[in-house]
Amino acid sequence: MTGHKHHEHSGLRLIEEAEQVLTQAGEQWTAMRADVFRALAAQERPASAYDIAELVGQNRGKRVAANSVYRILDLFVRTNLANRIESANAYLANSHPGCRHDCIFLICDDCGQADHFDDDKLTTALREAGQKAGFSDVRPVVELRGLCSECAG
Structure with a gap:
């Protein structure tokens, strides 16, 4: 795999990094x-917008509309704070929000776990193939489905 180096964040550091990336993109961190x-x-x-709306509603003590959460999640995807797992219509927080690249997701068909790896050679080839076919603003979405090592074991 030909990837690149990036810092994986978690916990409070991930939230701080996400806030910084969003505000640098000209958006407000409400x-x-x-x-x-x-x-x-x-x-x-990966969690659906409905799952997130339910959690946020529980934390806030009032119902939160899923369509509001969808709009926020779409903003997060556009600004690289989250990744959308297309095949599951679900989202994952991006653990390295300041780093722009195309992730290749590995999704377990049994437990739903999703991991990612980077292969810039592969995603660049996909982007170039799309451009040769006449597409612009090509964004590779690569998802590999199967069984994780725990479920296969």
């Missing part, structure tokens, strides 16, 4: 956005 990011970052597996 209380609702902070709550959505904290709820997303606390998940061990």
